Amino acid sequence: MAERIVGLGRWGALEELIKRAGGCAVVDGGLATQLENHGANINDPLWSALCLITNPDLIKQVHLEYLGAGAEVLVTSSYQGSHQEGFQ
Numbered sequence: 001m002a003e004r005i006v007g008l009g010r011w012g013a014l015e016e017l018i019k020r021a022g023g024c025a026v027v028d029g030g031l032a033t034q035l036e037n038h039g040a041n042i043n044d045p046l047w048s049a050l051c052l053i054t055n056p057d058l059i060k061q062v063h064l065e066y067l068g069a070g071a072e073v074l075v076t077s078s079y080q081g082s083h084q085e086g087f088q
Contacts, residue, residue, distance in 0.1 A: 014073075017072055025073070029066055031075060034065070035051055035059075038058055038061070039058075040055065048076075049078065052077075
C-alpha cells in the first residue's frame with residue numbers, strides 16, 4: 001500500500017493516508033513507550049534526541065516493528081535535537 005502514496009509530494013502522501021483512513025488517521029504510536037519497553041532510558045528531558053544519537057539502531061528496530069504491525073507513518077521525535085539550547 002505504501003507504493004500508492006510515494007511520490008505524491010510533501011503533503012500529498014499525508015492527505016492520501018487520511019483519505020484512505022476515512023478522514024482521520026492516528027499518527028501517535030507511543031514511540032517513547034516502545035523504546036522504554038526495549039530498555040531505553042527516557043528519564044531525560046531530551047530523551048528522544050539522546051536516543052537518536054546514542055542508540056539509532058533501537059530507533060530503527062522499533063520503527064521496523066511498527067511497520068510490521070501495519071503502520072504507514074513513522075515519527076522520529078527528532079524535534080528535541082533541533083532546538084539550539086537543547087544540548088548546551
